[in-house]
Amino acid sequence: MNATLFPELTTSVIDAMKDAANPRLREIMTVLVRHLHDVIRETRLTEGEWAAAIEFLTATGGICSSTRQEFILLSDTLGVSMLVDAVNHDGGEAVTPSTVFGPFYSGEQDELPAGASILKRPEAGEPTLVSGLILDDSGTPIEGALIEVWQTAPCGLYDVQDHEQPDGHLRGSFRSAADGSYSFETVLPVSYPIPDDGPVGKMLRALGRHPNRPAHIHFMISAPGYRRLVTHIFVAGDDYLASDAVFGVKPDLIVHPTAHEDGMAIAYDFRLAGA
Template sequence: MSTPDFAAITTAAIDRMAEAPNARLRQILAVVLRHLHDAIRETRLTEAEWEAAIAFLTRTGQMCTAERQEFILLSDVLGVSMLVDALNHAAGDGVSESTVFGPFYAGRQPVLAAGASILKRPEEGTPLHMRGTVSTARGAPLAGALVEVWQTAPNGQYDVQDPQQPAGHLRASFETAADGSFAFATIVPVSYPIPDDGPVGALLEALGRHPNRPAHIHFMITAPGYRRLVTHLFIEGDPYLTSDAVFGVKQSLIVRPQAQADGSLGIDYAFTLADAPERHDE
């Protein structure tokens, strides 16, 4: 009986793509196939284990809806989202660091006046006044930059997860003033579990990992001629800062809210944007 030529199977699968018109697709898939085949050979994967993997991916796809993206959650908890972010958004000198986008962005919200509240109903959380500036890496203020923000309610859920919350609750957009400043009123965010009632949650349990993210506020900042910044601000002292389920914490993004005269808390933070990369049209 002849010994199977495992390497020949991999070579054949890659060679079969030689005529693919999209060179980049051909390049990426060739690398993915090579590593996937190597992993199967190295672990001597059984048919039952491969069937279980297919079933897991099938359940992941079936869990996806317009409000929930289970594949993004899977990418997040495996550290893939942060790796892609790190490759594509390395912060240069004087540039704010980015982090994962997450699955709960709900589209651009109406632009509110500076200092407006992003709450659409009363909440029992501690009042928080957020003040920020947006500037270039060279320190020039950026007027008219769009600052989009979103966060969870005190129950640990975003409005798109919780039918009891009004749409757009704890979400808003702001435009920076001539000096690059913006401000809004909110409540101190809380730590929360990512949705763990699906296959990604089952995977975390099987791996002995918790599903929790430390308290944070999401920011997405855009301005013509500058690279989009997607980031969070995390609250100092949160118990999950060192074990974020999606690996999104960076030291420069941890902030300490300061006590205000009215009993609320305040955060002041300076965001800096990198120049947009030059385009080289073919």
């Protein structure tokens, strides 16, 4: 393999971008072209393989819709989403780790009072009370933080995937109290497979990988003067904690549910980084 095969082609492509009005775009595309050309040289990519790659990307775009974003799944399953998250959200040890946003956020929901349920229909899952504090990186309570939460139903599907679920089922928005506290009722989350009936699922099977995510609840927390936090809490003991299909698990985000009256309780405090 000749690592310098046709270097003048790479140089010509990069030089052709010298007049780009956006210097950041030029910087990103320069690096992208250089690495993409190096991949082709290193692997001696065949014309058939490149055609297959184009077909794969075309199919990925073709399956995208208002309720399904296959490119986000592709980014997630290749670890790209987590890497972008990591280079943009290094808040230090004093703040709650972030993780992937995922493709199933459906917009801000109506605000509910503290302790309200995010269920819009009865579910067979174990009733669970989630509560804790919203704090800054020094441990001071943050009042009025917007806390958005969403999760799958016990069937393993989000409401946007399942026409039998009411819109907004297992989703909700809350505000932290003066002492930083928040709480809501839900059902214990379950592990579930990401959609694997499309190009990303075919890719995972070809690579000998499973599509499963460990049980979790999504959180997005924002407050004036603080960096928005996008994260999950994961349930301890889940079979897929060590092999999350989107590489989103971080040890500090694992929670241990405890018995609580007629169900379970999860306690978790979030710490936000200053803006």
